Amino acid sequence: MSKENNYNECELLKNCNFLQKYNEINEVACNILISLYCKGAKQNDCKRKEYRIKTGTPPDSNMMPNGKSLKP
Numbered sequence: 001m002s003k004e005n006n007y008n009e010c011e012l013l014k015n016c017n018f019l020q021k022y023n024e025i026n027e028v029a030c031n032i033l034i035s036l037y038c039k040g041a042k043q044n045d046c047k048r049k050e051y052r053i054k055t056g057t058p059p060d061s062n063m064m065p066n067g068k069s070l071k072p
């Protein structure tokens with residue numbers, strides 16, 4: 001049986017500046033976020049995606065998928 005879930009990958013994944021930045025700093029945490037959001041059930045709850053759709057521009061690279069900032 002396949003371990004893959006049934007969710008499509010977020011179309012923004014290859015250009016996500018948050019993941020590009022933080023993958024080098026904490027790859028384990030990023031992989032958890034990717035499986036939850038970018039390739040998972042919470043993809044349509046992603047605040048980064050919501051921002052991008054609303055404004056047409058990428059959010060700040062420090063904004064997490066839950067909308068909180070990693071920088072004060």
Ligand code: SF4
Nearest residue numbers: 010013016038046049
């Ligand atoms: S963090 Fe959000 S916008 Fe970025 S790739 Fe993942 S689901 Fe898409």
